[in-house]
Amino acid sequence: MIRPDRSAQAPAPEEANRAGKTLLGALILVTVLAVASALALVHGGPTGHGGPQWNRVVMLIAGVCAVSSLGGWFVARLGARDPALAVSGALGAVALRLVLPLLLLGWLSADPVAIPAAGNLRKAGAGGLLVVFYLTLLATDILLHIMWGPKGPLRPRPGE
Numbered sequence: 001m002i003r004p005d006r007s008a009q010a011p012a013p014e015e016a017n018r019a020g021k022t023l024l025g026a027l028i029l030v031t032v033l034a035v036a037s038a039l040a041l042v043h044g045g046p047t048g049h050g051g052p053q054w055n056r057v058v059m060l061i062a063g064v065c066a067v068s069s070l071g072g073w074f075v076a077r078l079g080a081r082d083p084a085l086a087v088s089g090a091l092g093a094v095a096l097r098l099v100l101p102l103l104l105l106g107w108l109s110a111d112p113v114a115i116p117a118a119g120n121l122r123k124a125g126a127g128g129l130l131v132v133f134y135l136t137l138l139a140t141d142i143l144l145h146i147m148w149g150p151k152g153p154l155r156p157r158p159g160e
Helices: 011-044 051-081 081-108 118-123 126-148
Strands: none
Touching: 011 051, 011 118, 011 126, 051 118, 051 126, 081 118, 081 126, 118 126
C-alpha cells in the first residue's frame, strides 16, 4: 500500500493555532516590555531627571530582558509540542530566561574600580530596573502559559 506524502500537506489546524499563539504571545511580551520601557524612560530613574545614562540603562536592560524572555517563550512553546520534550523544553526555557539577567546582574556587581562602566550603570539604577523588567516579563509569561495551557480558559475545547 502506498502511503501519501504528508510533508506536502498543510499543517493541521491545531498546529497552525499553536504557531499563532506562539507569535501572539511573543507580541504580547514585546508590548509589555515596550510599555515598561516607556514608563521607565518617563520615570527618569533614581534622580527623576533621566538623561543619557538612564536611557542607556533602559536600553541595555530592555535588550537583555527581551532576548531572555522571548528565547524562553519560544523554547517553552516549541518543547510543548511533544510530551516527551515538554519537561526539557520547560527547563531549557527557565535556564534561558535566567542566564542572561543573572550574568548582567553579576557584571553590574563587579568592582567599580575594575569595571567602571558597570559601576556607572549600577549607580544609574540598572540593578533595580533589571529586577522590575524581569519580574514583569516573568509574570506575563506565566499568565500566558496559564491561559493557553492544557486546562487554561483560552484553550479551544474539542469540537470548537
